[in-house]
Amino acid sequence: MIAIQDNDNIGKVCHLLKVSDLLSVANKPIQQLCEEDNDILVFPLSIDDSDDRIGDSHIVDIYTEDCNSVRIKSGNIMGFVGRKSQQLKIYSRFDSNNNDYFLHYMLQKVLSFNVFNMEFTSSEENVFDFLLYLFPTLLKHALRQGLYKEYRRKHYNDSEVRGTIDISRHIKENIPFRGTVAYNTREYSYDNSVTELIRHTIEFIRTFPIGNTILSSDRIVEEYIRDIFLYTPSYNRAERMRIINENLRPRCHPYYKEYTTLQKLCVQILRQEEIKYRTDDDRIYGILFDGAWLWEEYLNTLLCKKGFIHPENKLGTGAIYLFEHGGQRFPDFWKQDIVLDAKYKKLAINGTRLDIERDDVHQIMAYMYRLKASKGGIICPYKGEKNKIISQNMHKDSYLGSLSLYALAIPKNCSSYGDFTKLIVENERTLLEELS
Numbered sequence: 001m002i003a004i005q006d007n008d009n010i011g012k013v014c015h016l017l018k019v020s021d022l023l024s025v026a027n028k029p030i031q032q033l034c035e036e037d038n039d040i041l042v043f044p045l046s047i048d049d050s051d052d053r054i055g056d057s058h059i060v061d062i063y064t065e066d067c068n069s070v071r072i073k074s075g076n077i078m079g080f081v082g083r084k085s086q087q088l089k090i091y092s093r094f095d096s097n098n099n100d101y102f103l104h105y106m107l108q109k110v111l112s113f114n115v116f117n118m119e120f121t122s123s124e125e126n127v128f129d130f131l132l133y134l135f136p137t138l139l140k141h142a143l144r145q146g147l148y149k150e151y152r153r154k155h156y157n158d159s160e161v162r163g164t165i166d167i168s169r170h171i172k173e174n175i176p177f178r179g180t181v182a183y184n185t186r187e188y189s190y191d192n193s194v195t196e197l198i199r200h201t202i203e204f205i206r207t208f209p210i211g212n213t214i215l216s217s218d219r220i221v222e223e224y225i226r227d228i229f230l231y232t233p234s235y236n237r238a239e240r241m242r243i244i245n246e247n248l249r250p251r252c253h254p255y256y257k258e259y260t261t262l263q264k265l266c267v268q269i270l271r272q273e274e275i276k277y278r279t280d281d282d283r284i285y286g287i288l289f290d291g292a293w294l295w296e297e298y299l300n301t302l303l304c305k306k307g308f309i310h311p312e313n314k315l316g317t318g319a320i321y322l323f324e325h326g327g328q329r330f331p332d333f334w335k336q337d338i339v340l341d342a343k344y345k346k347l348a349i350n351g352t353r354l355d356i357e358r359d360d361v362h363q364i365m366a367y368m369y370r371l372k373a374s375k376g377g378i379i380c381p382y383k384g385e386k387n388k389i390i391s392q393n394m395h396k397d398s399y400l401g402s403l404s405l406y407a408l409a410i411p412k413n414c415s416s417y418g419d420f421t422k423l424i425v426e427n428e429r430t431l432l433e434e435l436s
Contacts, residue, residue: 002086004060004074005093006291011073013065019072021086025284026062030077031055039268039285040081041134044293045141045261054290060088076344078103078294080130081286092291093346094381096412101420102381103289106298111137112218130287131269132205132214136221139198142262143224145255147231152189157182190231193246194259199232200240201266244270295344296332299379302428306435308333308340320370331367338375338435339367340406347380348388348407356405364403374401379431382407387430406431 002019004012025033034040034055042054059081061073072088080089095102111134142148155166157173163185170182202225205211216222250263268285300310311319311330319328333340341364347355356364356378368376382388388407394400408431411423 011071021084079288142258296342377404
């Protein structure tokens with residue numbers, strides 16, 4: 001497995017043979033890769049929900065270095081992607097020693113799953129853990145729309161004909177005549193290839209040491225699992241490959257749209273062993289996270305508890321208006337006296353200078369004027385020992401107070417994920433006190 005960090009503009013040089021199978025992944029928009037019938041999961045679940053146009057972004061760009069090597073450059077995307085026997089892992093540049101603690105921690109907070117005493121490496125097992133942790137969250141997203149049902153062809157042989165008579169089967173089964181008729185119907189059924197796929201995935205996860213912990217970490221998840229078991233009476237372990245093959249092309253039902261992502265995840269989980277050892281499958285598989293989206297959603301888990309409003313431009317909620325009739329704007333976070341903009345960037349690295357880009361300064365000040373807020377600023381991750389705050393007072397003729405850069409320190413050189421969690425929780429507490 002090749003491991004690189006996100007936003008690496010310098011790039012990593014690798015031998016051409018080591019990345020030959022990944023060349024079809026590079027230099028292509030994510031939207032195009034998803035449309036090419038690949039097993040790729042992208043967060044946010046709807047590419048259109050990303051303000052950074054993640055669909056237009058490339059996972060990586062690969063350039064020729066010389067006749068035997070290439071240079072791999074990354075963007076704002078984290079996660080992993082693979083094809084055939086080669087895999088590429090992209091970890092956060094704010095993580096130290098490639099341990100993935102920060103990425104796992106943000107995912108744990110945003111997707112509300114529990115991680116207990118796990119050691120994270122860049123191995124294939126670590127990649128597989130990602131998939132297992134995501135299953136309860138995507139299961140909840142899907143089943144909130146109701147248990148999936150679709151028309152299935154049923155075969156009956158009784159005296160109450162409710163469909164089309166199957167003459168050949170009737171002759172075979174009912175001669176001499178015994179008072180029943182063989183017929184076929186099309187009727188809605190909860191026991192179908194999609195719910196069977198979910199059932200197979202649950203049974204498969206249970207075979208792992210952490211499986212029962214993952215599946216029992218949430219009361220709602222446990223209820224949904226009971227429903228799946230109740231409505232899949234025809235489950236048969238021996239038919240797993242047939243069920244997987246029937247789900248390789250996800251359903252595009254206009255109502256059950258949340259099931260599409262769950263299908264992709266289930267297929268990836270069930271095909272892990274197959275993916276490791278097969279070399280004739282050209283499908284690209286992986287799971288990707290938009291770093292800016294994940295950072296913003298992680299901050300929301302902290303700031304919402306302190307009364308901050310987190311507007312959602314897709315839903316049109318939490319907006320402010322610059323003009324009497326229109327001018328709708330969506331600050332990342334705001335409340336009565338403060339406006340914050342989330343930036344997944346390396347800032348606060350130039351001593352005590354407020355290194356915020358001009359356009360960001362102008363945007364924040366516009367929000368501050370509109371809300372009559374005395375404080376505004378950027379909130380970003382920081383590769384330092386302690387949180388860092390850099391503030392600058394506005395001009396004395398302005399009624400505004402100060403513009404600040406709030407940098408949350410991401411712990412480094414931690415011996416375990418437990419140690420990382422303890423340190424970052426303390427840094428979060430300090431940050432919230434500083435914002436108050």
